[in-house]
Amino acid sequence: MTESVSETATESAVEAVDAYLDALADALRFDPPLAARVVEEVGDHLECALAAEADGADPDATDAGGAAARVIARFGAPRRIAAQFAALALQQQADRLWRLAALVALVAFAAMGLRRWHLDPVEMDSDPLALAALALDRLAFIAALLLGLWGGWLARDARRRWQPGARDWARLFAGLRLSLVALAALMLSVAADTALTVPRLTDAAVENVGPGTLWPAAALTLEITLVLVLAVAVSRCRDHAAVVRRLLA
Known part of the structure; x- marks a missing residue:
């Protein structure tokens, strides 16, 4: 049961990150090459931040979705990040x-x-x-x-x-x-x-x-x-x- 909950939380985290990156790409759709570079770079940063969050968490914790939300909140709104890169x-x-x-x-x-x-x-x-x-x-x-x-x-x-x-x-x-x-x-x-x-x-x-x-x-x-x-x-x-x-x- 715990494993099932963990898998569900992980899927939720992946969906949250994907939704964030999709919003970022949408804000930069006027420049597809720039959008592709930014999505790749931000995706790498999010992955590293999620890994760091997981390393410091309780091993029995299954709040991967909450970790993704915290990481995304620290990054800021997609529109603001897109504006900085643009x-x-x-x-x-x-x-x-x-x-x-x-x-x-x-x-x-x-x-x-x-x-x-x-x-x-x-x-x-x-x-x-x-x-x-x-x-x-x-x-x-x-x-x-x-x-x-x-x-x-x-x-x-x-x-x-x-x-x-x-x-x-x-x-x-x-x-x-x-x-x-x-x-x-x-x-x-x-x-x-x-x-x-x-x-x-x-x-x-x-x-x-x-x-x-x-x-x-x-x-x-x-x-x-x-x-x-x-x-x-x-x-x-x-x-x-x-x-x-x-x-x-």
Whole structure:
């Protein structure tokens, strides 16, 4: 009889832990890889805590369900644990975002330089549309750089003094909004750069110009690819931040 009661209590403990982990996974369902990592890590901690609880208990005790409840209570509500892990993941994601943005800016600057060195200079072109595109390219790039630096500073400042209060969230989301505007300016710069580079690449191909023209072509392709990747990263970071704020509310 005692063995049967013990088995029942153990099953109850397993069910309680599984329910806790399911609630944790549900709170983090917006990011399946993060949810899987957190559930695995927390599951290991719960298992160790339950083992420690069992080691210190009366050998004749059968209150495994009560032990699971105590361990879970010490861990805290699934939503709070999920919020802590999600906030940490948000910080890491934002850091990757700013590094990617810096890389995109460098590639965009290099693409402009390679176009100028290996292709016909736009400044010698009498076409007013080409000159307007050149001005737009430069101004949009400078605007993207300044707005991106401002947005990055706001977001990093909010995370450096991380307290999930109204002021910190306001600064973080202000930084992300500025990053979106900077991304739009950068996309405008890339569009102008494409409009300037493609016709010159076509002319160089027709005139059989040397292999040096491959450099601006490669830089432009990489620039467009990285801008698209950056757009996805900014969107995901903003969505992630909205979820974290909701979890911490």
